[in-house]
Amino acid sequence: MQEESDAVSLCSLFAGSESFGIDTRKIREVLGKRELQRVPMAPAYIGGVVPYRGEVLTAVNFRALLDMEDNSAVSCVLVLEDDEGAERFGLAVDEVGGVVTVNRRMLEENPCTLEARGKWLFDGAYKMQTGLMVQLDPKRLRPSRLAETGLFKQCVTGATDASTDRR
Secondary structure, eight states: OOOGGGEEEEEEEEETTEEEEEEGGGEEEEEEEEEOBOOTTOOTTEEEEEEETTEEEEEEEHHHHTTOOOOOSEEEEEEEEOTTSSOEEEEEESEEEEEEEEEGGGOBOOOTTSOHHHHHHEEEEEEETTEEEEEEOHHHHSHHHHHHHOSSTTOOOSSOOTTOOOO
16 A cells, blocks of 8 residues: 555646646646746746736747757746745646656666756656656756756757857
């Protein structure tokens, strides 16, 4: 029998056919399909901004973080908040699926062959009946943390990147 402390509920989300999961306790709200307003001069991983409860919410383009081509002007947006509640932001993904409960002990470590950006983004993976579900840590997806790492400056979005250095 699975102990309660070992169980974790993950919200499944997708970029292309790849499956990812975020602990449901870290998700404030799922906004559904939204059109993102692009921000001039922003790095490629900033998908744009969306209105959220009287605020302007910065949305991270998950496809750009994965170095995948942008395929739509409309994305599903999840509202995430860091543990301290200091920074709220959106995560733009292709699709949001259901909630799955997994045993925390079944999390497999990232392979040593994974490149640096993947090691930064991914906590590991769960083996599911349909394939792997890669676990994400929302703290690492915060726009301020992404900027600090320096790993994601050259992301491609399939569109002209306004953040290109002109020195």
